[in-house]
Amino acid sequence: MIRSLHLYFYRYCLAVCCCVAFSQTANAQTDADALMIPKNFLCTGVVYTHSDWKNYWEGTFKRNNANIGTLSTNSFMAVGNYGLTNKLDILAMAPYVKTNASRGTLKGQSGVQDLTVALKYLAFISEIGKGLFSIHAIAEGSIPLTNYEPDFLPVSIGLHSKSVSLRGLLNYQTGRFFVAGAGQYILRSNITIDRNSYYTDHLIYSNEVAMPNVSNLLFSAGYRSLKLNIEGIVSHTTTQGGFDIRKNDMPFPGNRMNMTTVGGLAKYSFENVTGLELTVGGNYVVSGRNVGQSTNLFASVYYILDFSKKTK
Template identity: 80%
Template sequence: MMKSLPLYFYRYCMLVCFFLAFSQLAKAQTDADALMIPKNFYCAGVVYNHSDWKDYWEGTFKRNNANIGTLSSNTYTVVGNYGLTNKLDVLFSVPYITTNASAGTLKGQHGVQDLTFTLKYLALTTEIGKGLFSVHAIASGSIPLSNYEPDFLPVSIGLHAKSVSLRALVNYQTGRFFVAGAGQYVERSDITLDRNSYYTDHLIYSNRVDMPNVSNLLFSTGYRSLQLNVEGILSQTTTQGGFDIRKNDMPFPSNKMNMTTAGGLIKYSFQSVTGLELTFGGNYVLKGRNVGQTTNLYGAVYYILDFSKKNAK
């Protein structure tokens, strides 16, 4: 069973998730699944994501705002994944984001957001009963690629903070069915604003903002074969600090942004064109704090290239 892993995982590649305030990741969260790409294989992909919300939580109070209407964003992301070894993958993503508010005077923003690099290591695989149990360690880092403005939420394209994160993932698969769980912690740098004072829950005379860190818990289960992957996903994102949006005020980068999200994806690998994959999915914010009740839909095209000295069997 262990010897068949490179062939099994050949059919799959990874999508690095991005974080955007008030928008839930396409985190079709494939930096958080148990799939690897073999050594000297490269997966290139293009991902399109659309999200929108009308209702949002101002603290714990759910409301809408006629000065915003419906807030929507479109994201076009170039992604890549290369197998350094059969147990270590390196991934990257670069998103271009546009935002728009359907009402009021807020002008939508657009631009290249953050470059994200990820190392994904298969730390352990062992057979338990009739299934395979695996443990992955995943480290990521991101840096802003443009001088976009974070102090213009909810239409900002990001928070302009550098970040590093660690994720532990466990997965158990028996036959075609699997169940997985993951925990992640994200450390974020301070950011600077284009003003010399701001108000959180008190007045601060500075242009530097102390950004709270973030934790994430994820549970997924579904069906996985060489050709078809169908997956259900439930996640909880919790900000470690921050404060609530004040009544009738704009959101702020260091707000507490918590959300519970449910979604799913379908991934199909073509038999007639080796290496070609299509992925479709979406998710919905069930409950949140200082975030929009976002509906998120995405689609992706991937193609896997073999740079090994000989073709895989």
């Protein structure tokens, strides 16, 4: 339940490695890791994710629903990242999402969801002790690409809200081991739905829904080399407001949606094909509120292109 928050986490858990900035070897990276792609390098790829759940939290009460059965979601996300300078990258991503309920009368939805564009800046980097410490700032915005319906949860493909966010990321690496932490705050715009009244904890005569903002905390640690990276990730997402799903009611875009997720990933860089990288991983929602207890699996293929001017 709640595709938008899960897609936020997919971008976090696809953080492929936090290696030393300005390394001569470019590696695929995302808006939630400490790796900067060099100037005039382009990293592009496709990410596939599968998510399914049978149990969910109705407020804090955990239950299942025979009218839903198992809710599954498959998405394909195109991603790209270009190095504007050695300290500033621009990233873009857009997913195609398809949902399905195994039982009941709810018809799954499909379509292109939101375009996300981010700027990632290496604000500080220094040797501390035997390791390297860095601070990154990431500004991000998203906008719906299609007129999909948000008021059809849990099979809706998203929440159709515009958003802007700011994330701070701290990373420390010593030898082949690292620890990293990040905090993000997301401002979300109100949305309109295809009815002229709805009920929260009181009746509202309007088609406009106030969307609460969202905060996210992330901790990761693991092993990395130029060829292999293994990483464990814990993430906690909190909605700043909203209300609980009413007993035996459908979820609503303005619900409070909290979750804690644990997972990991592994990334392999091919030596015989320069620039080709494969990442696989998964995560599991261990606790939540108004969300499904989902198991999520993902795989991505990245390829890095060098557009820098060559010198003899």
